[in-house]
Amino acid sequence: xxxxxxxxxxxxxxxxxxxxxxxxxxxxxxxxxxxxxxxxxxxxxxxxxxxxxxxxxxxxxxxxxxxxxxxxxxxxxxxxxxxxxxxxxxxxxxxxxxxxxxxxxxxxxxxxxxxxxxxxxxxxxxxxxxxxxxxxxxxxxxxxxxxxxxxxxxxxxxxxxxxxxxxxxxxxxxxxxxxxxxxxxxxxxxxxxxxxxxxxxxxxxxxxxxxxxxxxxxxxxxxxxxxxxxxxxxxxxxxxxxxxxxxxxxxxxxxxxxxxxxxxxxxxxxxxxxxxxxxxxxxxxxxxxxxxxxxxxxxxxxxxxxxxxxxxxxxxxxxxxxxxxxxxxxxxxxxxxxxxxxxxxxxxxxxxxxxxxxxxxxxxxxxxxxxxxxxxxxxxxxxxxxxxxxxxxxxxxxxxxxxxxxxxxxxxx
Amino acid sequence: xxxxxxxxxxxxxxxxxxxxxxxxxxxxxxxxxxxxxxxxxxxxxxxxxxxxxxxxxxxxxxxxxxxxxxxxxxxxxxxxxxxxxxxxxxxxxxxxxxxxxxxxxxxxxxxxxxxxxxxxxxxxxxxxxxxxxxxxxxxxxxxxxxxxxxxxxxxxxxxxxxxxxxxxxxxxxxxxxxxxxxxxxxxxxxxxxxxxxxxxxxxxxxxxxxxxxxxxxxxxxxxxxxxxxxxxxxxxxxxxxxxxxxxxxxxxxxxxxxxxxxxxxxxxxxxxxxxxxxxxxxxxxxxxxxxxxxxxxxxxxxxxxxxxxxxxxxxxxxxxxxxxxxxxxxxxxxxxxxxxxxxxxxxxxxxxxxxxxxxxxxxxxxxxxxxxxxxxxxxxxxxxxxxxxxxxxxxxxxxxxxxxxxxxxxxxxxxxxxx
Numbered sequence: 001x002x003x004x005x006x007x008x009x010x011x012x013x014x015x016x017x018x019x020x021x022x023x024x025x026x027x028x029x030x031x032x033x034x035x036x037x038x039x040x041x042x043x044x045x046x047x048x049x050x051x052x053x054x055x056x057x058x059x060x061x062x063x064x065x066x067x068x069x070x071x072x073x074x075x076x077x078x079x080x081x082x083x084x085x086x087x088x089x090x091x092x093x094x095x096x097x098x099x100x101x102x103x104x105x106x107x108x109x110x111x112x113x114x115x116x117x118x119x120x121x122x123x124x125x126x127x128x129x130x131x132x133x134x135x136x137x138x139x140x141x142x143x144x145x146x147x148x149x150x151x152x153x154x155x156x157x158x159x160x161x162x163x164x165x166x167x168x169x170x171x172x173x174x175x176x177x178x179x180x181x182x183x184x185x186x187x188x189x190x191x192x193x194x195x196x197x198x199x200x201x202x203x204x205x206x207x208x209x210x211x212x213x214x215x216x217x218x219x220x221x222x223x224x225x226x227x228x229x230x231x232x233x234x235x236x237x238x239x240x241x242x243x244x245x246x247x248x249x250x251x252x253x254x255x256x257x258x259x260x261x262x263x264x265x266x267x268x269x270x271x272x273x274x275x276x277x278x279x280x281x282x283x284x285x286x287x288x289x290x291x292x293x294x295x296x297x298x299x300x301x302x303x304x305x306x307x308x309x310x311x312x313x314x315x316x317x318x319x320x321x322x323x324x325x326x327x328x329x330x331x332x333x334x335x336x337x338x339x340x341x342x343x344x345x346x347x348x349x350x351x352x353x354x355x356x357x358x359x360x361x362x363x364x365x366x367x368x369x370x371x372x373x374x375x376x377x378x379x380x381x382x383x384x385x386x387x388x389x390x391x392x393x394x395x396x397x398x399x400x401x402x403x404x405x406x407x408x409x410x411x412x413x
Numbered sequence: 414x415x416x417x418x419x420x421x422x423x424x425x426x427x428x429x430x431x432x433x434x435x436x437x438x439x440x441x442x443x444x445x446x447x448x449x450x451x452x453x454x455x456x457x458x459x460x461x462x463x464x465x466x467x468x469x470x471x472x473x474x475x476x477x478x479x480x481x482x483x484x485x486x487x488x489x490x491x492x493x494x495x496x497x498x499x500x501x502x503x504x505x506x507x508x509x510x511x512x513x514x515x516x517x518x519x520x521x522x523x524x525x526x527x528x529x530x531x532x533x534x535x536x537x538x539x540x541x542x543x544x545x546x547x548x549x550x551x552x553x554x555x556x557x558x559x560x561x562x563x564x565x566x567x568x569x570x571x572x573x574x575x576x577x578x579x580x581x582x583x584x585x586x587x588x589x590x591x592x593x594x595x596x597x598x599x600x601x602x603x604x605x606x607x608x609x610x611x612x613x614x615x616x617x618x619x620x621x622x623x624x625x626x627x628x629x630x631x632x633x634x635x636x637x638x639x640x641x642x643x644x645x646x647x648x649x650x651x652x653x654x655x656x657x658x659x660x661x662x663x664x665x666x667x668x669x670x671x672x673x674x675x676x677x678x679x680x681x682x683x684x685x686x687x688x689x690x691x692x693x694x695x696x697x698x699x700x701x702x703x704x705x706x707x708x709x710x711x712x713x714x715x716x717x718x719x720x721x722x723x724x725x726x727x728x729x730x731x732x733x734x735x736x737x738x739x740x741x742x743x744x745x746x747x748x749x750x751x752x753x754x755x756x757x758x759x760x761x762x763x764x765x766x767x768x769x770x771x772x773x774x775x776x777x778x779x780x781x782x783x784x785x786x787x788x789x790x791x792x793x794x795x796x797x798x799x800x801x802x803x804x805x806x807x808x809x810x811x812x813x814x815x816x817x818x819x820x821x822x823x824x825x826x827x828x829x830x831x832x
Contacts, residue, residue, distance in 0.1 A: 001703060001734075034490035035437045178449045184460075185453050189440045226440075251440050267750070276487030277731045296731030298689065300700055316490065 002303045003029045003272070005411060006292065008279050008330060009310035009318070011036030012397060013382025015262040017308050017404035019090060022269035024412050029272040029302060031279055031294060037316060038262070041255030042247045043222065044108050045098065045401065047084065047119035048072075049394020055117050055131065059398075060084065060103045069387045071399045074364065075406045087401045088120055094265035095229065096258055097123040107131045111151060111246045113158010119398060124222055124232040124254045126244045134162035136216040136242070142208060143221065145172040146180045149188055149249035150221035166219075169211050175200040188248040189256065192226035201231065205238035212241050221248040225257055282307075282331045284370070289331070289378045306411045309333070309360065309368060310382040310404060318384035319358060326358060331378070334361040334369040336386035352392050359386025366407050379407040425466055427501065432459035432493045438485035443755040444478055447774030451478040454485035457502075458495035465502060472506035478771070479503075480759035481632060482725035497678045504636050504679065511634045514552040518761040519633035522625040525563070525597030532563040555769040561598045561800055568600035572619060576607050583616035587697070588653040590646075590663040590672075593625050594796040605818035606664055606694055612823045613698065613707050614830045618659065620649040626668040629761050631679060643682040646672060650687040660690040662697045664814050666794040667760065669693050670726040693794065695813055699735040702742070709817070710825035711743045719816065720749040720788045722779065722802065724795035728753050736794055736813040743820045749786050754779040758801035773805065780805045792816055 005021050007014045010032025018028045048059035048066075056062045060081060063072045072080055084102035091098050098120040100106055105117035107128040115131035128135070139159060141152045152168045159166050172180075175198060179190045194200050212218045222245040225231035232254075236243045247254075263273055277296040282289050291301035311318035311330060319337075320329050321344065326337050337358030338344060344355040360368055360380050367374040381404040383396060390396035438454040439445055445453045452461070457476050464471035476499055483496040517524060528535045538544055539560045549556035568591050580586070587610060595603040610617045624646055630639035650672070653659045663669045672691055676682040684691075701707035721740060723733040733753075741748050757776030762768050783791050783806045790809040791802055799810040811819075 033492065035441075035488045036490065039435070039437050039440070182449045182452060184456050185439060185445060185449065187436065187439065190445070193446055250435065251437055256440060272734065274731055274734075276489075276729065278492070294731075300696070300703065 001297070001300055003027050004304060005029075005306050005308065006031065006302055006304040007308040007310055008292070009036075009312060009316070009382065009384070010263070010273060010275065011310065011312060011316070011382065011400070012038055012262075013310040013312075013400040013404040014308070015259075015266055016087070016090065016401050017310060017381055017408045018266045018271050019094065019262065019269065020405055020408035021411060022266060022271045023090075023093075026411075027270065028266070029274060029304070030266065031274045031277050031292070031302070033278045033317075034276060036259060037312065038255050038259040039252060040250040041252045041258055042108075042110075043122050043125040043245075043252070043254050044116075044118035045120040045397035046117075046394040047102055047105075047398035049105065049117045050392065056105060058103050059105060059119060067387075071385050071387050071403050072395075074366070074387070075402055079406055080402055083402045083405045084119075086405060090405070091120075095261045099123065099127060109134075109158075109244060109246060111154060111248070113155045113161075117394065122254055122258070124224070124245050126242075134159060134164050137164060138215045139164050139166045139217045139219055140212050140215040141166055141168045141219040142211060143168070143170050144176060144186075144191060144223075145170045146176070146183065146186045147188075147191065147221065147248075148183075148186065150246070155219060155246060167215070171207055171211060173200065173203065173207065175203075187251075188221060188223040188253050189226055189251055191223040192231075192253045195224055195231050196226055196228045201235060202238065205235060208239050208243075209241075212239070215241065217242045217244060219244050219246060221246060223248060223253050226253050227257070227260065229257070229261075279330050284375070287373055288376050306377045306379065308379045308381055308404070308407055308411075309384060310380075310400075311384050313359065313383040314355075316383075319360065321355065328360050328384075331368070332370065333375075333380075334372065335359070336361040352389050356389040356391060357386055360384050361386070365410060366403070379410060381407040425462060427462070427494055427498050429459035429462040429493065429498055431491045433491055434460075435490065437490060438488050438495055441484050441488040443482060443484065443757070443775040444480055444771060448478060448771045450475055452476075454479075454495045454499070458485070458498040459493055462498050462502065465506060469506045472502060474507065474509060476503055477507070478768075480725070480755065480757075480762055480775070482755045482759060483729040484725060484755065487728055494678070500631070500675075500679050503634065504631075507634060509634070512553075514554055514765070515633040515761075516635065517552070518554070518764055519629040519635050520625075521593040521597075521629055525593050528563040529565070529567050529597045532565045536562050549766060553766040554764050555766045557769060557804075558764050559804065561594070561796075563597055564600050566600065568596045568603040569619065571600050571604065572607070576604075576617070579611075580616035580618055583611070583614060585614055586616040586618060586657075586659045588618050588620050588659050588661045590620060590623055590626075590650075590661050590665075590668060590691075592663060592665040592668040592796075594665060599796070602664055602812050602815055605812070605815045606662075608818045608823070609698070609814060609821060610662075610694070612821060612826045613701065613709070614827075618653070620661070621652050623649055626665075626671045627680075628667055628671040628675070631671070631675060632760060632762065636680070640680045640682060643672075643676045643680050647676065647682055647684050647687060650684075650691055654687050654690045660692070660697065661687070662692060662694040664694055664794070664812060665796060666693060666724050666727045666730065666732070667797070670730055674729075693732060693735065695735040695739055695794070696732055698817075699738055702739075708826070708829050709742065710822045710829065711745070711820045712822050714745070715743060715820040716745040716747075717790070717816075718747040718749065718788045719811075720751050720783055720786045720791045721813075722751055722756065722783070722791055722793040722798060722810075723753040724793055724798045725755050725759070727794055733794070736792070739817060740792060740813055743817070745820065749788055751779065751782050751786070754782070756798045756801045758797045760797050763801060772801075776801060776805055783808055
């Protein structure tokens with residue numbers, strides 16, 4: 001089966017790359033071994049949140065002092081400045097409305113009640129300009145009775161620091177009685193499905209209006225709009241106080257909606273998305289990857305002119321560590337990481353862990369290396385690239401979005 | 414030699430310990446969405462397995478609400494065989510004996526043989542409302558369901574009478590696993606398959622004796638019988654694939670999925686020697702075309718707007734691309750993609766009175782898509798999806814092979830390889 005481009009990995013990086021290529025008329029396929037980490041999406045994409053533990057105000061400026069091995073430096077500051085404008089536009093064309101600036105982080109309120117710097121935030125959530133104040137003084141935190149994935153006390157504790165007077169209220173509605181019968185399944189996605197399919201929203205909004213009397217703002221878990229768009233916006237229109245949504249424990253409702261819309265956009269552009277399939281091996285010829293073989297398609301190999309590896313980091317098994325070795329499991333590519341397993345960990349858990357910087361080794365053009373030699377038509381993008389501790393920096397989504405756009409541009413050249 | 418220190422204790426052959434509790438599977442479970450009595454794939458599968466290994470009394474009969482659609486497995490980022498874990502738990506721990514009704518529904522072979530023999534009598538009788546109400550009351554087969562019509566002449570009989578003698582005229586050969594539906598209910602699909610394969614230059618042969626793949630036996634808890642039939646079929650496949658070097662193709666996505674994957678995973682019947690060469694006809698044809706060994710020529714006047722529905726087992730196999738790619742090759746086809754959703758029937762599941770509501774609830778998003786698609790008809794590879802969609806929408810459903818047979822210019826196709 002022949003395509004122009006094949007992308008291994010169907011997460012944020014793979015989909016961004018696939019959409020960009022398909023928008024330029026390429027016949028693309030994505031092979032995804034299951035649903036992706038977008039299901040854990042907080043609602044915001046970070047570009048660069050922290051350096052050495054300090055909040056970053058202007059990510060575009062701060063990027064310049066990152067080490068040369070950092071993916072942003074390898075993409076190049078000039079390219080980054082251009083791609084940060086393009087990324088939200090690409091998301092917008094998929095029906096995902098994000099707001100924010102690359103040269104000035106804004107803040108979002110986390111479910112721990114802390115203000116966190118970020119780059120782009122989806123329109124479900126509220127953007128704050130300051131991290132040392134909360135715009136309202138009296139807030140009500142509302143939760144669905146029986147919903148265990150929204151930890152109201154954390155939010156209350158967090159808001160105390162901003163001198164906000166809060167009250168927690170739980171409420172029940174008959175529409176949720178059915179899902180409550182099954183306590184392990186009283187989850188944000190199941191609550192969202194009730195709002196998606198019925199007319200529970202009106203009654204719910206009325207209830208919110210009653211319960212929020214005497215308060216300036218309403219805080220709610222983000223359980224609105226799984227398969228249907230605009231449920232969160234409709235809710236905000238019906239409630240007569242400002243509504244601040246907070247992420248609940250994953251799977252994330254805005255995340256799944258984002259995944260669905262990105263995949264839909266890719267498929268509408270003619271892309272093929274192979275879900276639940278695994279690339280088992282590649283056929284290499286003269287430093288080129290000619291075809292890959294998957295579990296589902298067996299002897300019918302998938303061929304392409306260019307391939308992109310966007311298989312994720314440790315969690316997604318894009319790279320794997322055993323007691324003995326560190327390796328890239330799909331194509332046996334070279335790893336940028338220490339061979340001595342003693343050096344993988346810092347015994348202080350909260351320190352910058354060395355293994356977090358590990359990834360697939362590439363040349364300056366983002367071609368994967370195998371046995372020290374670059375594979376001419378195999379590019380690497382997203383968190384499978386080494387060179388950054390995305391968790392410490394708050395740079396994971398930025399690296400995924402911008403390296404995949406950059407790689408797509410290399411392919412389109 | 415030193416004695417082994419640790420004996421395996423409470424160990425399991427499946428990979429439930431790979432589950433990281435992300436709960437993504439529950440998002441895509443079609444049953445959970447409409448029936449909160451079902452504990453959901455994570456709870457029923459890997460979570461429950463942990464408990465059942467300790468004490469089998471943790472087994473819960475609500476696991477029977479699982480459709481075995483495997484959409485949880487397709488969604489799982491960590492490759493946990495959630496559907497298999499649930500099915501195996503049912504096989505291992507369920508103490509409830511299958512009812513008479515379950516045996517009737519599961520024994521597609523025996524019931525099919527009897528019913529097709531008396532087709533002119535059986536068809537009108539089972540379609541009668543009083544009879545359906547009686548079946549509903551006595552057997553708990555939902556009265557909304559209309560049994561698929563039984564054919565007067567079975568496919569095997571037709572094949573022996575009208576097709577068998579011509580098959581040796583070809584240089585290349587395949588065997589055809591037609592399955593119960595083609596044999597007893599819808600021989601036309603089998604005839605269409607013979608037409609296409611002959612046009613492609615392949616003689617089509619029947620297996621020495623095929624038995625029902627057993628999918629309905631498995632889902633109704635008749636495991637011993639299913640295992641017996643599985644072993645029989647693997648031997649019959651071997652005679653074709655290993656002895657005669659003839660691959661086996663089928664037109665039923667569920668039969669082929671069961672034979673390839675459920676035999677080893679659920680029944681413990683080894684199929685290594687036959688698995689790779691047991692596949693769907695659409696995949697077989699796609700491979701020939703993709704590798705330049707075959708060109709199909711289509712009639713110029715064939716014009717249809719068609720929506721393709723991906724059956725759950727096709728989603729799991731990842732093979733709907735073969736059917737859709739073939740359909741898209743027909744120049745006169747205006748192709749509509751449907752979002753892949755379960756139709757809700759799941760073989761015999763939806764026939765049971767207690768599942769009727771769940772079954773229709775699961776299928777509703779699909780029915781709505783089909784109704785609003787403004788197509789001439791829908792296409793799908795699964796026979797029970799076809800019944801369900803035809804019962805629940807105003808559209809007819811055709812198998813991709815039948816569509817190809819209708820649109821194919823046989824003469825022009827044959828000319829290309831006869832040269």
